Amino acid sequence: MLSRVASSIFWLNRYIERAENYARFIEVNLNLSLDLPRGTAEQWEPLVATTGDHEAFIARYGKATKETVIQFLATDAANPNSILSCLASARENARSVREIISTDTWEQVNRFHLQVRDSVARGLSTQNLHTFLTDVKANSHLFLGITDATMSHGEGWHFARLGRLLERADKTSRILDVKYFMLLPTVAEVGTPFDIIQWSALLKSASALEMYCKQHGRIAPNPVAEFLILNPNFPRAIRYCLIKAEDSLHAIAGSESDRHNNLAGKRLGRLRSDMDYIDMAEILSGGLHEFFDSFQFKLNRTDDAIYETFFALRPVDRVMTKEKIQ
């Protein structure tokens, strides 16, 4: 597969996943703000912090209000990570690899992009915002389903899954980082209905509420964090994402399941095994925020290695070439 093509498939899937996560972030905060006790200020700034674009936001908007934050995250064409921009970028990437992805996949990206663009052009209001966010999630799921069902599960598909799951691991860690800090209850609030509502909201943002309840029943801060970080079976948990991303890297590189033959695999394998052997007590003793900081640093280094290993357009390696000539 052409390096340029692999890169486009990878980014196509990252952008769609990012758009879906932003929709989740906004939706949960909206729901949460409806349940707030009277007199409590709505919390919109942490949402911007979650995305890592805090500085750009402050420079352009100044104060974080519901309106400005939603505009920034959903409809702002000048924010390269807004839902609108993500879809535009996803479509451009898809357009550059139309011949590789299936026609059905292309048409879904194209339709998705047109719907978001039209909704933004018509304007988002309190009445239609919820529908908009639900549609973004549903369209992303449809994209994923069509990709799975119509594209051969070969190299291209593995690059798609790699992009999607690394993006998802990143976003799950970010929202946990911010929310955990923000939601840590004062002694007086522990176990109050409001406390439970907030933790439920966090789970909902990852569509994890029902799955969590089946496993743990009671909602409490540490089991929630554990579920979203270390669960090996829940598809939005960080550990799950890393396991499957590593599987895809093995498939791409053709390496044995217990060793890696390239830098990207080595870094990702190490990150995944960290998650295999660490437990909640150890995470908490070092500080949850520090844990996420270090996780994101390592994840970025893995991204860099993927770029270097597979996507960078280097002068062609002569030795390698000769071997390939038949």
Place this chain on the structure above:
Amino acid sequence: MKFSQYDPGQFYDELYEGTGQPRPGSRLLLRKFASLPEGELRKRQQAAERVILNMGMTFGVYGSDDGHEQIFPFDIVPRIVEPSDWAHIESGLRQRLRALNLFIDDVYHEQKILKDGVIPGELVYSSKGFLKACCGLKPPRGIWCHIAGIDLVRIGDGRYYVLEDNMRCPSGVAYVLEARQVMKRTFPELFGAYRVRPVDDYPSHLLDTLRYLSDLPDPTVVILTPGMFNSAYYEHSLLAQKMGVELVEANDLAVIDGYVHMRTTKGSQRVDVIYRRINDDYLDPLAFRPDSMLGVPGLMEAYQKGHVALANAPGTGVSDDKAIYAYVPKIINYYLAEEPILPNVPTYLCSERQDRAYVLEHLDQLVVKATNEAGGYGMLIGPHASKQERDEYAKRIEADPRNYIAQPTLALSRVPTLVDDHLEGRHVDLRPYVLYGREIFVLPGGMTRVALRKGSLVVNSSQGGGNKDTWVLS
């Protein structure tokens, strides 16, 4: 809506032979239209437009904002071609492509046609499409132009004429394939009743044509595109997808030890045949444009050594120069000793003193074209231009007469086209596609371009033109 009142006017109409009187091949179609409830045609047109939008069927317009891309305008009333007309067209196209290939080969080797005084040598040497670097070149299988699109028009006398040859990188075939898909969704019932010759196998014929250029049993074929900002990118990706070959950009390719390779996630892989959709100028900076960053350095050398095949070969542009066009009937006669089956449109060469004087005096009646432009750019339609536009154009002709030719303004045939909720005649042309591989294949159909603006004669998509499906009946 009253189909019985449709008036073809003073033009040749492809579907009607008189007011309210359909031609034999169109009767079924128009009876079907008449049987539809009020407003239904409009609804189907809108449904077709939605399909096109969701398919992302677009073309790019240079110099426009909004990311270059526009949805292709499409009209759901098809053009219908009778079997006998098509047989005539097909034999004419075969003849033309054979003769033009012999001409190109001669021009880059012995130049017999110049020595015999059939074409002035000066005209050939001054053509921008004539590449010195191609002299003595022996393209694989001796074929230079493998993929051609030849523009035809039909005028008042009902005859088809060749308007233009496109021998470099003719585009538009993707719209032929997609238009058919849209029409099958729009009028499934008509495809059951009519026997429309299929066009869907074009990509497989194209792949055969390309594979034929290599001696290897299983050559690696790629399409080389300038990238997604090219106006025909949609077509490049569609053809790559339908043929199952890689779509590469120049950056994806490199010449190593005399062979062309593409850069993949698993190292580099050899490429044997390139269907290139970039201009000669940008193929190889070492051979053509040292100032250019574009292209694949060393590609021409690999080609000359026979290490890679290119379709079309570089240098074919000499044969679709609009001044050379005027000589094509003589070219056919010279190489094949046959009379042209499809005649040319009368053409005035501004490089000839008498012709130029006539052109300058009759600018208000003529269509003037730059000899090396395509896509309707650099064209003057005399009767529709203002005095000032004509005066300015006259200066350009006098400054560089070799670069201009003129033709009478043709009364292009019309096809009924949906306007709001009724049919009106709109002018059309036709671009069939011809492949030259082991044998010559003519795709039964082609791109019918329609000037959607009332009275307009300009069918180019970059200038307000649209598209219709072309139904060749069997």
